[in-house]
Amino acid sequence: MLEREPEPGSPWRADPLGLRGLSATSVEAFYRREMLRPLLAASGVHDEPGPDADEPAPPSGVGHFAGMVLDPAKVDVAALPFRLPSPAPDFLMTSLEAVESVLSERAAKLGVEIRRGVTVDAIARDEESVVVHAGDHEYAARWVVGCDGGRSVVRGLAGFEFVGTEPQFTGYTMLVTVADPEKLRPGFNLTPTGMYVQMPAEGHIGMMDFDGGAFDRSQQPTRDHLQAVLRRVSGTDVTLDEVHLVSSFTDRAMQTTTYRQGRVLLAGDAAHIHSPLGGQGLNTGLGDALNLGWKLAATVHGHAPDGLLDTYTRERHPIAAWALDWTRAQAVAMRPDPHGQAVQGLIRDLIGTGAGTTYVFEKVSGSAIRYDLGSEQPLVGRNAPDFRLGDGTRLGDLMQDGRGVVLDFSADRRLRDSATGRERRLRYAAGAAKNDLGLGAVLVRPDGIVAWAGDRDFDRKAFERAANQWFGTPES
Incomplete structure (x- = not known):
């Protein structure tokens, strides 16, 4: 990994200037990779995750919309889709320094070398590889991912189209x-x-x-x-x-038209920029990395199904497009003119209601995100609830090594044979769940997204089709 900054520490990353809020889906991603406790400690939160609960806790915070603060007590928890109790809090105030330190430690454990003080100045590529030039050094790779911020050098060198709207403030x-x-x-x-x-x-x-x-x-x-x-x-x-x-x-809001140009990909602010209103920037970037990471790994290791890497742009581009519109709407509501004042009045009325506050919470927490995976089953494409099996094992416990997970709630362990042959890519777990939400089985991707879900009378062939689509055919 090439890092432009020579040192990890900076006043702009540390508290208070580096203060950031992590949404529920972002915090849960750390939990599922066994990084929640280190993140809490690095963020100055010394309380351990709470004991198992029978019902999800009400949200501790909702935030604001265009400077109008919302009341978390107005969130209708019962209206939130597919929500189960989880050790991961629904919101966390942290800092960029804390996030970077935890991710850097994880990278080091995985054998990743971080080379600091390296500035990319040229890229050469063909159909098989990419060569990155940085000063007197060249780095050859099969793939390059530009995560180098809103003024991305990689984006410019690779020729990505960057379009959007100009600022108001x-x-x-x-x-x-x-x-x-x-x-x-x-x-x-x-x-x-x-x-x-x-x-x-x-x-x-x-x-x-x-x-x-x-x-x-x-x-x-x-x-x-x-x-x-x-x-x-x-x-x-x-x-x-x-x-x-x-x-x-x-509040300049811009986005690349695609996240991939051949063997060069973009993630985070390199792919999309907007104002910090609503705190979506860091969360959107983490979502990009989580979505792309397992797909690129499967491609590199040679067991990715056809077209898997192309689903990265298809799934994540609409999420950032929404984030840009979310900040644009707030900028309009803040305008110091009669039009802005009129919008403010309307917004205050809406967020004064339980339905309005719940709507905003769904959006900013990430719980409203749903990828279009071509299924009408309402859980497919959403972030998976933290199912808990009868022995106390949680879905989050099963995802720490980055594999997908098959949760088989059926009494006859119907999917055991179907999961065989994909052990390097899928973990199989069976047993009754404390709350199975009326399902018989669930297939969860490494990024926590439900790829398939079947009711108690599910068709095993439908599962096999979904498993082949996302994880490839069984190994011989």
């Missing part, structure tokens, strides 16, 4: 010393002239200035400029004594 996140902090209200503050956020950490402030993205972001913002913007959007005469760290961003 310039945003700033900064660590400052405020002479009179009592003039600013804590939390999210949507005002007639923009929005500002006073974080819990002293001097950590974010703000959005609807200037059409006019600020020259190649220049470092001065104290006078930041003070003028903060006064304008807060409607106060607050004074900044000192600026320690500051970065600017916009």
Whole structure:
């Protein structure tokens, strides 16, 4: 792995500037790879995952929409689809530093070498391989995945088309010393002239200035400029004594038209950029990596079914397209004009209801994500619930080595023979479940997505077709 940054530590990754929220599906991904406890510890959360529960816990947080904070007590848990209790919390405040440290440790255990301070400057490719040039070095590989951020060099060198919409605002996140902090209200503050956020950490402030993205972001913002913007959007005469760290961003929303060009693929911000409103960036990137990782591994090892790698763009492109629209909608609702004010009023009415808050929670938690896998069975294409067998074994316990899982709830172990011959790709587990949701068996992909589900009278041939589609034919 080639990493542009020379060192892992940075004030922009550490708390408070690197503070990020992980959605339910992202946290569950760490849980399923046995990385939840290290992540909790690195995030300063020292409580162990709770004991087994009979019912899912209500969400601990929902977040905000365009600066309008939602009440988690209004979420209708019963209306959430296919939800079972899980040791993974439905939301986690962490930092980029914590996430990177846990993933780096996992990579080291798997024998991955991370070469730091390496900047890619050219790519040469043919039908069989890719050569990456970085300074005086060349790296030859069968595949290259560009995860190098919103200003991706790999994206440009490989010729990906990057399309979308231009910004309406310039945003700033900064660590400052405020002479009179009592003039600013804590939390999210949507005002007639923009929005500002006073974080819990002293001097950590974010703000959005609807200037059409006019600020020259190649220049470092001065104290006078930041003070003028903060006064304008807060409607106060607050004074900044000192600026320690500051970065600017916009709500420019862009996405590549495909995530693959031959043997070059993209993931995360390299494939899609948008404003941080709603906190979808990190979660979308993690979802990309989880979706692509097992498919690329199967391709490299030579047991991928035909077209498996092409499903990466087909499944993940619509998710990022939604994330871009989610942030665009929030930008419209924040506009400091009569149109924005009208939308704000409508949104406040909607999120004041249980149905409205539940809708937002489904979206931001990832529980509403469903890939179109060509099945009408309502669980197929969704993130799998954490089924628990009678001996206490959970689905998450069975997924730690990155294989897919066959859960056979049938009394006659109907799928035992069908699973034979795919042991390197699929783990078979049988037994009655504490709550099987009315199902007889479930096939779960390594990324936690349900590939097939059958009722108690399921057809074994339908399972075999799904297993062949996603995991290839049995080995001889």
